[in-house]
Amino acid sequence: MTDINETKLPGVGVLHDFECQSGDRIGVISHHAGRREVLIYDPHDPDRVGECATMTADEARSLADLLGGTSVTARLDVLRHEIAGLSIDWLRIPAGSKYAGKTIADTALRTRTGVSIVAIIRNDQPIPAPGPDEELQVDDTTVVVGTAEGIDSAARLFAGSTS
Amino acid sequence: MILAAIPGAATLLMELGAILLALAFLGRVAARFGIPSIPLYLIAGLAVGNGGVVELVTARQFIETGAQIGVILLLLLLGLEYTGDELTAALKNHAPAGAVDLVLNFTPGLVLGLILGWDPRAALLLGGITYISSSGIIARVLADLGNTGNRETPVVLAILVTEDLVMALYLPLMAGLLIGGEALNIGVEIGIAISAVIVALGLAIKFGNKISAIVFNQSDENLLLSLLGLALLVAGVAEQLQASAAVGAFLVGIALNGPAEHAARNVLAPLRDLFAAMFFAFFGLQIDPSDLPPALGLALALALITAATKLATGWWSARDAGIEWRGRLRAGTTLIARGEFSIVIAGIAVADGIEEDLGPLAAAYVLILATSGPLLARAADPIGRRIHERRSASLPA
Numbered sequence: 001m002t003d004i005n006e007t008k009l010p011g012v013g014v015l016h017d018f019e020c021q022s023g024d025r026i027g028v029i030s031h032h033a034g035r036r037e038v039l040i041y042d043p044h045d046p047d048r049v050g051e052c053a054t055m056t057a058d059e060a061r062s063l064a065d066l067l068g069g070t071s072v073t074a075r076l077d078v079l080r081h082e083i084a085g086l087s088i089d090w091l092r093i094p095a096g097s098k099y100a101g102k103t104i105a106d107t108a109l110r111t112r113t114g115v116s117i118v119a120i121i122r123n124d125q126p127i128p129a130p131g132p133d134e135e136l137q138v139d140d141t142t143v144v145v146g147t148a149e150g151i152d153s154a155a156r157l158f159a160g161s162t163s
Numbered sequence: 164m165i166l167a168a169i170p171g172a173a174t175l176l177m178e179l180g181a182i183l184l185a186l187a188f189l190g191r192v193a194a195r196f197g198i199p200s201i202p203l204y205l206i207a208g209l210a211v212g213n214g215g216v217v218e219l220v221t222a223r224q225f226i227e228t229g230a231q232i233g234v235i236l237l238l239l240l241l242g243l244e245y246t247g248d249e250l251t252a253a254l255k256n257h258a259p260a261g262a263v264d265l266v267l268n269f270t271p272g273l274v275l276g277l278i279l280g281w282d283p284r285a286a287l288l289l290g291g292i293t294y295i296s297s298s299g300i301i302a303r304v305l306a307d308l309g310n311t312g313n314r315e316t317p318v319v320l321a322i323l324v325t326e327d328l329v330m331a332l333y334l335p336l337m338a339g340l341l342i343g344g345e346a347l348n349i350g351v352e353i354g355i356a357i358s359a360v361i362v363a364l365g366l367a368i369k370f371g372n373k374i375s376a377i378v379f380n381q382s383d384e385n386l387l388l389s390l391l392g393l394a395l396l397v398a399g400v401a402e403q404l405q406a407s408a409a410v411g412a413f414l415v416g417i418a419l420n421g422p423a424e425h426a427a428r429n430v431l432a433p434l435r436d437l438f439a440a441m442f443f444a445f446f447g448l449q450i451d452p453s454d455l456p457p458a459l460g461l462a463l464a465l466a467l468i469t470a471a472t473k474l475a476t477g478w479w480s481a482r483d484a485g486i487e488w489r490g491r492l493r494a495g496t497t498l499i500a501r502g503e504f505s506i507v508i509a510g511i512a513v514a515d516g517i518e519e520d521l522g523p524l525a526a527a528y529v530l531i532l533a534t535s536g537p538l539l540a541r542a543a544d545p546i547g548r549r550i551h552e553r554r555s556a557s558l559p560a
Contacts, residue, residue: 007317008252010324011244011302015312027312033425039312044551047314047490048544 017041036060087148090121091155093140098160105132107157115146115154171221178222182211186440197307197541199300201502202533204440205526208447215452226445232395233442234510235412236435237503239394241298241327242416243428247368250417253324260318260480261325267472269294275465276518284340285518288508291333292525293469297502297533298323304497304537308544315481315490319497322480327413330504331360334407337508341515342405356406360414367418379423386423387430409507439503446506447526449513454523462527470532470539473498489547496543500536505529 007015009029017027017039025041027049034057042050055063093100099107110116120127120134121141127134136142142158144151189203210216219226254261272293276286301323305311339353367374378393380386394415401411419427477495486494509525512518 008249009311009317010249010253010320011298012311012320015317017312017314029312037312041314045487045489045547047486048493049309049312052309052312 038063085147086145087151088143088145089151089155091142091144091151091158093136093138093142093158095138097138097158099136099158100138101135103133103135104130107136109154109157112157113146113150113154115144115150117142118145119143175221175225178219179225182207182219182222182226182444183440186444198534198537199297199303199500199502200440201297201300201443201506202530204443205447205506205530208444209450209452209455209526210447211444212448213451215448219448223448226441226448229438229441230445230510231408231442233435233438233440233445234409234507235394235398236431237299237439237442237507238409238413239390239416240428240431240435242413243419243424243431244298244302245324245327245417246420246424247371247417250324250328250368253321254328257318257321257325257480260322260476260483261329263479264322264326264476265294265329267476268469271465271468271472275461279520281518281521284337285512285521287340288337288512288517289521289525291330291337291508292501292505292528293465295326295330295501295504295508296323296473296498297500297504297536298327300500300502300533300537301497304500304540307537308541310493310497313490313493315477315484315486315494318480318484318486319477319494322476322498326504331364331410331413332357334410334508334511335360335405337511338405338407341511341517352405356404359401359404359406360410363411363414364417367414371418371420374418375421375423378419379421379426383426383430386426387434390419390427390431391434442510443503443506446510446513450522450526454520455527458520458523458527462524462531465524466528466531466535469501470499470535489544489551492547493540493543496536496539499532499539501529501532 004016004018007017009015013029013031013033015027015029017025019025024043025046027039027041029037029039031037036055036057036059038053038055038060039049040051042048104117117130118128119142120130120136121143122137122139144154146154185207186200186204189207190200193200193203211219269290271290273286273290276289277283279286281289301319305316305319310316335356336353339349339356342352343349378386378389380389394412397415398408398411401414402408474495477493477498478491481491481494505525506529509522509529512525513522
């Protein structure tokens with residue numbers, strides 16, 4: 001992520017600026033009154049604004065769309081479509097759970113509920129994509145993916161005691 | 164005819180009309196040469212005041228009242244420019260710059276006053292006159308030169324903010340000192356006034372949202388009346404507490420934010436322009452133009468010294484913020500302009516009559532720096548470029 005400086009300009013608004021990989025420095029002033037100024041700093045005098053374009057709030061929004069805002073929205077929509085009907089949740093293995101000490105293969109969780117364990121968080125350390133031989137321990141947090149109903153029954157199974 | 168019933172009404176209208184037209188004409192001339200209108204308004208006042216070319220008779224009273232409203236509107240709109248957050252942030256991040264500014268620029272005026280053998284209070288007033296840069300002129304210069312986004316600009320603005328806050332404490336202090344009396348009484352009065360300002364500032368920052376919500380109204384007409392009424396009332400109470408009317412108006416401005424702030428700026432700006440012009444003209448009006456030439460030499464010397472100290476202030480503060488030398492030069496030259504607030508302080512001195520040489524000196528001083536400040540700020544980049552070219556030319560290729 002680009003490192004953006006934010007500076008308050010008392011009586012004017014807020015200035016955001018950052019340096020591009022190319023070495024060009026770009027800034028945007030958001031005026032209290034809503035107006036935006038897009039700035040390109042002078043390459044020979046890095047503290048000075050070389051070029052400046054003033055635009056209304058509406059025009060600034062259009063520019064933001066042109067610069068990639070639209071494609072971000074489009075991509076987000078695709079993502080949302082793909083995960084419709086799919087849930088992600090974090091389930092803890094409580095003390096006394098009958099799954100504690102068993103391997104993922106032993107639990108047969110996927111067969112019973114259709115839910116997959118995609119990661120385990122143990123002592124704040126993530127174990128991504130654990131193998132079927134990975135043993136579950138008390139106080140592990142499992143990251144599970146499946147249908148909402150499947151995840152509900154997985155949670156009930158995890159909470160069930162050995163007795 | 165309704166007007167005929169009031170004696171002198173015709174003269175009043177003609178004088179006022181003529182004065183406003185003259186101010187408008189001078190404003191156009193100023194814009195033509197890229198200088199602020201403040202110095203020309205002063206000159207207009209000088210021309211029609213005591214010992215001027217023509218002496219105003221009837222309109223003087225009206226202009227005097229207008230001038231008082233002008234100060235209040237100037238400070239109200241200045242307060243509107245800032246939000247409480249911006250004030251505290253500027254103080255937190257740029258306190259050293261503010262301190263350097265105070266020491267370097269207050270001292271020359273104070274010392275000159277003492278050397279001249281003035282009352283120490285008059286010397287303190289002269290210190291205030293040389294200390295405070297003109298937020299109004301500088302804001303205009305930054306926008307005109309397209310320097311608002313420059314990386315040294317936050318430093319310049321932070322210095323202006325601290326100056327305005329110092330003013331909020333300095334004006335009650337001077338008001339207390341000028342009343343005089345027993346040392347203990349003065350101390351208590353000033354203590355009360357300054358605590359009142361600090362408490363009011365805290366309240367303004369904390370409860371600004373609520374106050375703004377109450378004042379705000381969709382109708383511009385109603386908003387104008389509410390705002391002007393509130394500002395005048397608070398200013399009057401502040402004056403009663405010896406905390407200076409101007410400071411009261413400034414605090415009202417700080418308290419307002421959000422939609423109320425934005426709308427307030429739109430409805431009040433034209434009024435401010437009208438009454439502030441009267442304020443500058445009224446200050447000139449009180450000064451006999453024949454007193455100016457004798458004060459000119461001293462004013463020029465003081466202007467040279469305090470232009471140098473402001474340049475040093477801007478240079479040091481910008482360097483402290485990691486700005487390279489051309490940015491430091493711009494910050495320094497931008498800060499040189501003195502204007503409305505020096506006149507506000509000088510106006511207090513003239514009204515009090517504490518030192519009769521102070522008015523003409525201050526008028527000449529502001530005339531010089533309000534005119535040359537923006538020109539120097541404009542020259543900063545060409546000068547920087549020339550130095551840069553010379554430097555790179557002298558380097559072996």
